[in-house]
Amino acid sequence: MYNEGARRDGETSIDGFAPSKIRNFAKKLTFVPAGCGYRERLETASSTRLTFLYLDPTVLRSDGETDYAARVHFEDVVVWETAAKLKSAIENGQAKKIFYLSALSSVLAIELSRSDDSASRDAAPIRGGLACWQKRAVVGYIEEHLGEQICLGTLAQLARLSQHHFCRAFKKSFGVPPHQYHVQRRIEQAKLLLADRSIPITDIGFALGYCQTSSFSVAFRKTTGWTPSEYRREFK
Template sequence: NGPFDRNTSTPGQAAMLLSLDGHSRARERHDMRTDPRAHRLPNRPRVDAAGHAVEIYPADIVKRRTMASNGMAGEIVQATKRGKIESRFRAPVHLLAVYDRGVRRDGETFVEGLPRSALRDLRRKLTFVPAGHEYYDCQDPHILTRVAYFYFDPTELAIDPELGFAEMAPRLFFENAALWSTALKLMSLVEHSLSANRLYFEALGAVLAHELVRLNTGAPSSVLPVRGGLAAWQQRIAVAYIEEHLGDQIPLAQLAQLVRLSPHYFCRAFKQSFGMPPHRYHTSRRIERAKILLADPALSVTEIGLTAGFSETGSFSAAFRKATGLTPTGFRSLL
């Protein structure tokens, strides 16, 4: 299988994520009273009773890649076509949604117990849905959405019950540096899905769960702000500008001006915050965009390289291979 599998509810892929007790009671009945405007998705795939995953309609416009360990699972859901997308989840497991890419023209998100949100720019946002709570998301995406879902079975994870992981509060569209950092590492493992990474995946999953507990109890984050790095508002502005201009050449002075810093100090602060200089970050995001476009067989490698901001096919192929270990054509053959 390639970096993404098709959205499905078959046991071997997205639906069979967390094995609970194997009985039909694992799929809880949807209580329409929790969301008066909720409605069943037409012809949506049913999640198998032995596992739990976010249900997405229509299923054929996303690709999904999953990885699981004891009591925890993760998946990356990548939209491959533009069009209205609806997502729903309610299960006896916790859900953490990590929005890597997502800007919508219209839509709203609902988590039981919280006000609805029509926030449009979802990039770098997190949402936590406690076990048994309803989650519903509807959006008309402006850019192709990429979101990671992490599922936690509070009865199976090796976490001290006294920490209160079974009873967590819902959160909608928040930011947290500790969760984001760990989630990015887990997403990388899910993308490559190597059996040798299972223990690392399980360890990072435990870290992610403990960070959720710390957030829920109000304990200080284990990831302290980087001294000398960009402030949170500066990170948001810089990242948003880069995402909106992936195919363009972005002068360092332009980014620095946006966050009110000198080019020299901005470059240093950016590297401290993101672990790489602005130019390399820009290139890495172009490669991620190229991965998405390679899923469309109608586009040639040359077209994809130009769209992603590379002036020549050769430079695109070299940068892609340096980042992934594969040529664009080789990567596409695995999809």
């Protein structure tokens, strides 16, 4: 995680991939798969702050199928925010909350796989899909309003499209309709909150926009196959 910084000279490279000589790398991310050589040379031009996070390869490969590709200096607001939570938890002395960190790591692995799946779309958007700036605007808004009802018209306005064209382009880019994507992100956030047993399940549901605990339980089970209580028991 490149929290801040810029360089006058240097490059970042991963074995088998073209090096990056980008000058301003603030808020950028680099992902290095296990076993790949990684080199970074920085002749800094401003205050520079980097964070290195290590994820156990067995966590990344927990689905047994996803093969994560290296990526240098990419942007992804969803991946960034989860990585920032993991960084903060470690720095704030929460390392003893092993199940919380484990949940964060698992969610980060999922988000990295999605980010990797969309990497080619970032470079060359799918025909009929959203452009890079549109995806960033829409995803950023959804992340900021996870616990609220999001109006389809608002998302369409952010992308500067009609609602009809926006829905079609969003599904092209993300593989699911906007509402389903919103629900998926809510459930992923719920997993993180459920890892902290001090937060009542009812409060988690309310925080994520569910008016009743029963509706939260139904949505959570539909996505994960478990009720919130069953999921939480796994963190004993």
